[in-house]
Amino acid sequence: xxxxxxxxxxxxxxxxxxxxxxxxxxxxxxxxxxxxxxxxxxxxxxxxxxxxxxxxxxxxxxxxxxxxxxxxxxxxxxxxxxxxxxxxxxxxxxxxxxxxxxxxxxxxxxxxxxxxxxxxxxxxxxxxxxxxxxxxxxxxxxxxxxxxxxxxxxxxxxxxxxxxxxxxxxxxxxxxxxxxxxxxxxxxxxxxxxxxxxxxxxxxxxxxxxxxxxxxxxxxxxxxxxxxxxxxxxxxxxxxxxxxxxxxxxxxxxxxxxxxxxxxxxxxxxxxxxxxxxxxxxxxxxxxxxxxxxxxxxxxxxxxxxxxxxxxxxxxxxxxxxxxxxxxxxxxxxxxxxxxxxxxxxxxxxxxxxxxxxxxxxxxxxxxxxxxxxxxxxxxxxxxxxxxxxxxxxxxxxxxxxxxxx
Ligand SMILES: C[S@@+](CC[C@H](N)C(=O)[O-])C[C@H]1O[C@@H](n2cnc3c(N)ncnc32)[C@H](O)[C@@H]1O
Numbered sequence: 001x002x003x004x005x006x007x008x009x010x011x012x013x014x015x016x017x018x019x020x021x022x023x024x025x026x027x028x029x030x031x032x033x034x035x036x037x038x039x040x041x042x043x044x045x046x047x048x049x050x051x052x053x054x055x056x057x058x059x060x061x062x063x064x065x066x067x068x069x070x071x072x073x074x075x076x077x078x079x080x081x082x083x084x085x086x087x088x089x090x091x092x093x094x095x096x097x098x099x100x101x102x103x104x105x106x107x108x109x110x111x112x113x114x115x116x117x118x119x120x121x122x123x124x125x126x127x128x129x130x131x132x133x134x135x136x137x138x139x140x141x142x143x144x145x146x147x148x149x150x151x152x153x154x155x156x157x158x159x160x161x162x163x164x165x166x167x168x169x170x171x172x173x174x175x176x177x178x179x180x181x182x183x184x185x186x187x188x189x190x191x192x193x194x195x196x197x198x199x200x201x202x203x204x205x206x207x208x209x210x211x212x213x214x215x216x217x218x219x220x221x222x223x224x225x226x227x228x229x230x231x232x233x234x235x236x237x238x239x240x241x242x243x244x245x246x247x248x249x250x251x252x253x254x255x256x257x258x259x260x261x262x263x264x265x266x267x268x269x270x271x272x273x274x275x276x277x278x279x280x281x282x283x284x285x286x287x288x289x290x291x292x293x294x295x296x297x298x299x300x301x302x303x304x305x306x307x308x309x310x311x312x313x314x315x316x317x318x319x320x321x322x323x324x325x326x327x328x329x330x331x332x333x334x335x336x337x338x339x340x341x342x343x344x345x346x347x348x349x350x351x352x353x354x355x356x357x358x359x360x361x362x363x364x365x366x367x368x369x370x371x372x373x374x375x376x377x378x379x380x381x382x383x384x385x386x387x388x389x390x391x392x393x394x395x396x397x398x399x400x401x402x403x404x405x406x
Pocket of ligand 1: 118119120121138139140141147148149151296297298299320321322323324325326327341342343344
C-alpha cells in the first residue's frame with residue numbers, strides 16, 4: 001500500500017489533476033516518478049537529490065525529517081534532552097488518537113483454554129500484567145488478503161507498523177519476566193519492528209523458517225523464508241529446552257546426506273543441536289485442510305517446537321490471532337493452558353477441537369522423529385545396511401580403547 005504521503009505533505013506537493021507535482025519535479029530537476037518513489041516508500045533522499053529538493057521546497061533537512069517521521073540521532077538526542085518540555089505535546093496527541101475497538105466475548109472453553117471473539121487489543125487490555133509464559137503471534141501480513149473476518153488487510157505502511165507496535169507493547173506488558181514472545185511475519189515487517197521491540201524486550205533470535213511462499217519474481221531473489229522473531233522479557237528465559245533434530249538421511253538408502261567425516265563418535269545420540277534456520281516445517285497445503293480455507297493455517301509442527309522450547313506443562317500460552325487455532329490445539333495437546341482470540345468467525349477453531357484425536361496422532365508422529373540422532377525406524381534401516389549407528393560407533397570406540405590398553 002505504501003506510506004501516506006508524508007514526503008509530499010512535507011513539501012506541499014499535491015498529486016493528480018491541478019496538482020503541482022510536475023512543476024515541482026521540473027524545478028528540482030528530478031522526474032515525477034522519482035519523487036513518487038520517495039513518497040511511496042517514505043524515504044529521505046540523499047546526495048544531490050536531497051540538495052535539489054530542499055532548495056526547491058525551501059525547507060531544511062531537519063524539518064523534512066521531522067515531518068516525515070524519519071528521526072535520526074540528532075533529533076532523538078534533542079527529544080531526550082528536552083523530554084519535559086515535549087511531554088505535554090505528546091500527551092495531548094496520544095489522547096486524541098484512541099480508536100474504537102471491537103469488544104471481546106468468550107466463544108468457547110476447553111479443559112485448558114479459553115477462546116475469545118473480538119479485537120485482541122481489547123482482550124490484551126483486560127489481561128493482568130506479568131501473567132503469561134509464552135506468546136506466539138501470527139498477524140495478518142497486510143497483503144490485501146480477504147480474511148473471513150473481512151478485516152482491512154491493506155493499511156498504509158506506517159499504519160500497519162503502528163498497529164503492530166500497539167499490540168506488541170501490550171504483549172510485552174502481559175508477558176511474565178523471563179517469558180518468551182515469538183512473532184511470525186514476512187521478513188520485511190519483522191525487520192521494521194525490531195528496533196521498537198528492542199526498547200522493551202531482549203532479542204534472542206531471528207529464526208529463518210524455510211518455506212517458499214510465492215512464485216519467483218523477476219529481478220528479485222526467490223522469497224523462501226518467513227521470519228520468526230524470538231524475544232524474552234528480561235535477561236534470562238525461564239524456560240529453554242529446544243528439541244534436538246535427527247540427522248538428515250536419504251529416504252531410500254538411509255545414508256547421511258552430509259559428510260560428518262571423523263566426528264561420528266562425537267555426535268550426540270540425542271540428536272543435532274537445532275539452529276536458527278528451520279528447514280523441516282511443512283507448509284499446510286493438504287486437501288484435508290481445505291475446510292479451513294482462508295485461515296492461513298500454520299503447521300502444528302511449528303507450534304509444537306515453539307511450545308516445547310519455551311514453556312512447561314501447566315504454563316499459560318497466549319496467541320492474539322486465532323485463524324484456524326493451531327497454537328491452541330498444540331497447547332491443549334501438550335498440557336499447556338491457553339488464551340486465544342479471533343476477530344472473525346471462530347467456528348473453524350471450535351470444529352477443529354472436535355477432531356482433537358486426529359491432531360494428537362499428527363503431533364505424536366512429529367515427536368517420534370526427533371530427539372534421537374537416528375530415530376527408531378532410521379536406526380533399524382541403517383543396521384540392516386551395515387551403516388554406522390550411535391551404538392556401533394560407541395562399541396568400536398570402546399574396543400579401540402581396549403586395544404590401546406593391551
Ligand atoms: C494469519 S491468521 C493466523 C493463522 C493461525 N496462526 C493459524 O495457524 O491458523 C491471522 C488471523 O488474525 C485474525 N485477526 C486479525 N486482526 C485481529 C484482531 N485485531 N484481533 C483478533 N484477531 C484478528 C484474522 O481474522 C486471522 O484469522
